[in-house]
Amino acid sequence: MSISAEDIKKLKQEVGIAAAQRVKSGMVVGLGTGSTTAFAIEELGRRLAAGELTDIVGIPTSFQASVLGKKYGIPIRSLDDVDRVDVAIDGADEVDPHKTLIKGGGAAHTREKVVDSLATLFIVVVDESKLVDKLGSTFAVPLEVLPMAISPVTRAVEKLGGKPDLRMGIKKDGPVITDQGNMVLDVTFEAIADAAELEKTLNNIPGVVENGLFVGVTDLILVGEFKDGKPQIREIS
Template sequence: MAQDDLKRIAAHRAVDLVESGMVLGLGTGSTAVHALDRLGELIRRGVLRDIVGIPTSKKTEAHARSVGIPLTDLNANPVVDLSIDGADEVDPHLNLVKGRGGSLLREKMIEGASRRFVVIVDETKMVNRLGGSGLAVPVEVIPFGWNFTMGKLRRLFDHVEGFDLKLRTEAGDEKAPSVTDNSNYVVDLFFENGIRGDLEEISDAILKIVGVVEHGMFLGLATSVIIARKDGGVTVMKKEADGKIMAG
């Protein structure tokens, strides 16, 4: 099956968990788009009623409005019943890398306020350790002194073999920094062999750097991950109350 078909399968499976009256966190990205389309369809058909969504990006906000999903925000609804979003990487403990689309701060705020956070991915997003795909682990930084902040990030990982980082720029213009919905920049971290060590300690060390706003490691937030397999089947990994991960 094509990758987009797999994304649609996972997204529709997640939307099956939505009930009328819920406050929903609406994710950002190519997989989350399928969830938005399905939610809009069910609302128009009257299958779901009294739903309100909190978008994790301006792009998601525009798409949600276009398909008829009523919107609210965290100020009005500080507790979210269910968030549905994709991920760039998922490790065996359901830790995630998110934010390669630049929406990591709003995603983490909304999904961190959620009673349940369901992640929808195809099986290519599964990794043995975060950073293991060799693709970016994003860090959102304020524009003021960004190069100073990037230097601090470099020194934090200068002992790590195969580590590199760079300021994210606009596609087609290497001189124009990519700007997030929060008017910040993104520094992309790259780990040739994935991130080794205590992820919580590494998270804390990154966040202690002045100028860093947030990073794209989502640790302990996902309650379940819906994985669409290439054969068209679906695997669901859930975090139990005791912290154990169960697959079914």
């Protein structure tokens, strides 16, 4: 069965809503970035407006999440204002069988890693196309890099066997600039044998702010998939 763009959108919506349903009143909620998480933020706003939820605050992982949170009436705070994150809801570009992720398709992985790692419960929301047997098989590993360090980081990554590409803007001349004012190198590896080791190695390169490998952070994955032509949500915990 071929899955249309409209079907994928419906799956993302179902998964986003399911994640938002797990938020309880009084919680501090990490608001992730991306198309699937956007549906979760919208649902949180609906629940607040309907009186199903009270006293939640949102900790955004990007300008996009902040704008959406405000649009849907979620009180937005920073990590300076809270002493905990109860739950974070975020998407992923790849998810492997060990619940290890590649994130950063939206160039927000630095803030996402900070907020998602702090969460007592980190829920990943994806459609079935994001599940892979081997990490790095469909998506490069994004590195957020200080602009002054692009050349030396490129050389260092090449020595590790990676193929780095400077991410360029769409409908914008020049490179993508992150919310922190940095650039993004998308690094393709033929194989990622040890994601935890690679995560550390990449972050130890001077000039790298953060990379998109999320190891040992995920608590629960909600996967939207079609079974017998009907959308359903599968839990991986």
